[in-house]
Amino acid sequence: MAEDKVIIFDTTLRDGEQSAGAGMTTDEKLQIAHQLDRLGVDVIEAGFAASSPGDFEAVRQIAKEVRRPVIASLARANPADVDKAAEAVKGAEHPRIHVFLSSSDNHLLYQMRKNQEEVLEMAVDNVKRARRYCENVEFSPMDASRTGIEFLLRIVESVIAAGATTVNIPDSVGYAIPEQFGEMIRTIMNKVPNVHKAVISVHCHNDLGLSVANSLAAVRAGARQIEGCINGVGERAGNAALEEVIMGLQTRKDLFGVSNNIDTTQLLATSRLVSDIFGFPVQFNKAIVGANAFRHASGIHQDAIIKERTTFEIMDPASVGWRSNALVLGKLSGRAGLKARLEELGYHLSVEDLNKTFESFKALADKKHEVTDRDLEALMAEQRRESDTTIYKLDLVQVHTGTSEIPTATVRLITSDGKQVSEAATGNGPVDAICKTIAKIVGIEARVDEYSVRSVTAGLDAVGEVTIRLDYQGRMYVGRGADTDILVASAKAHLNAINRLLSIENVVTRAMAAH
Numbered sequence: 001m002a003e004d005k006v007i008i009f010d011t012t013l014r015d016g017e018q019s020a021g022a023g024m025t026t027d028e029k030l031q032i033a034h035q036l037d038r039l040g041v042d043v044i045e046a047g048f049a050a051s052s053p054g055d056f057e058a059v060r061q062i063a064k065e066v067r068r069p070v071i072a073s074l075a076r077a078n079p080a081d082v083d084k085a086a087e088a089v090k091g092a093e094h095p096r097i098h099v100f101l102s103s104s105d106n107h108l109l110y111q112m113r114k115n116q117e118e119v120l121e122m123a124v125d126n127v128k129r130a131r132r133y134c135e136n137v138e139f140s141p142m143d144a145s146r147t148g149i150e151f152l153l154r155i156v157e158s159v160i161a162a163g164a165t166t167v168n169i170p171d172s173v174g175y176a177i178p179e180q181f182g183e184m185i186r187t188i189m190n191k192v193p194n195v196h197k198a199v200i201s202v203h204c205h206n207d208l209g210l211s212v213a214n215s216l217a218a219v220r221a222g223a224r225q226i227e228g229c230i231n232g233v234g235e236r237a238g239n240a241a242l243e244e245v246i247m248g249l250q251t252r253k254d255l256f257g258v259s260n261n262i263d264t265t266q267l268l269a270t271s272r273l274v275s276d277i278f279g280f281p282v283q284f285n286k287a288i289v290g291a292n293a294f295r296h297a298s299g300i301h302q303d304a305i306i307k308e309r310t311t312f313e314i315m316d317p318a319s320v321g322w323r324s325n326a327l328v329l330g331k332l333s334g335r336a337g338l339k340a341r342l343e344e345l346g347y348h349l350s351v352e353d354l355n356k357t358f359e360s361f362k363a364l365a366d367k368k369h370e371v372t373d374r375d376l377e378a379l380m381a382e383q384r385r386e387s388d389t390t391i392y393k394l395d396l397v398q399v400h401t402g403t404s405e406i407p408t409a410t411v412r413l414i415t416s417d418g419k420q421v422s423e424a425a426t427g428n429g430p431v432d433a434i435c436k437t438i439a440k441i442v443g444i445e446a447r448v449d450e451y452s453v454r455s456v457t458a459g460l461d462a463v464g465e466v467t468i469r470l471d472y473q474g475r476m477y478v479g480r481g482a483d484t485d486i487l488v489a490s491a492k493a494h495l496n497a498i499n500r501l502l503s504i505e506n507v508v509t510r511a512m513a514a515h
């Protein structure tokens, strides 16, 4: 008998984007989608087509460009939403429409003001409608873990009869406890007469820190699709972290006895890309992808590890993409060495891009004795941001500061049509002066809500990475910039946030109209 497979469903681009402060441009979503494809996820939920024109466009583009995985769009259980979702995914090689509707008494009473019969009818009608467009239809009774089991069983049976090919049981509010959630899935598997006609899925939130545990308990009970996000991003405390779910299934295959299609060596690269684009740092002690995940500090452990790795390591760090930093590049390294190193890190560049990267690499190696993998990743992230920057590019930044001077910045930007614009302004400190000058040129009133600098590697010559969070009319925009000079990195980060804001909000600034 063929081994059972668990379908890995990634919703970083949909639920993940619902994290407070995580708006993404279509370009950024495409980059994440391509990386998820390399990782080998089975389903990418690319967005919620009816929620905004930007979301619709992102889903449409991903459906067009990313051919191997199933591409899904979320839709509320109403005809207009289902039609929009169908329209957005219709260019996909493997499209899916994902219809959802609340099922708990709490949501029915307070949010929807509908009774169970009305809800059942809406679910069935819209699953049928979705099936007219697409063979692959998923249905989710939202807040399933707080739904009475009798009604839940009825909904699951009815939507399968209406044509749903996957039924997802969401713990939308993160309320479930593993044993009890597993029992709920087991009851569905045992009591729904047509359950074998669909895949049972779970979607767990992390409000009590149990999303991964609940997902794994569900697999033990018969669920064969897990939904989650890279780095556990998502609404509130986030969704089940897919890297943890995947390594849990892999490491304890003896217990789960199921396989999946994931290339685990891509996990770290995927985590870094998502962290970089979201502007959410990964905590040091985070399982699998945190900086300390495979570091041993105790002497007794170190001694044992040297004798035999498995004494204190249940996973091989290389299996999730960590590699030892044996080779360090420097000033004398050539193009071929750089190319080989970048390929090991998962960057496959065209000749033209490699030439460009080689120039930036040489400039960095001039300033910095040793160029490590982390430096290269920061450099690639900087290049990615620069190529995304379609609106304003940083041309020059100069700051005068010191104990007896009023910090003054001069900034020159280049607009997308090649014009130069410069301004000068003073501030409370050099970074403040830079941000005020950029704001003056661009003409956007956005408050700097958060500012942080961290060094990418050790040493005073390290590359500094700046993260800035801008508050624009109550919405958050993250920008990042990297440079050996932290004031230059600050200017790049601020401008990156402004560029992302402009392309997501679609606003035409006074400055853009003026020149």
Ligand code: MN
Pocket: 015, 172, 203, 205, 235
């Ligand atoms: Mn969710």
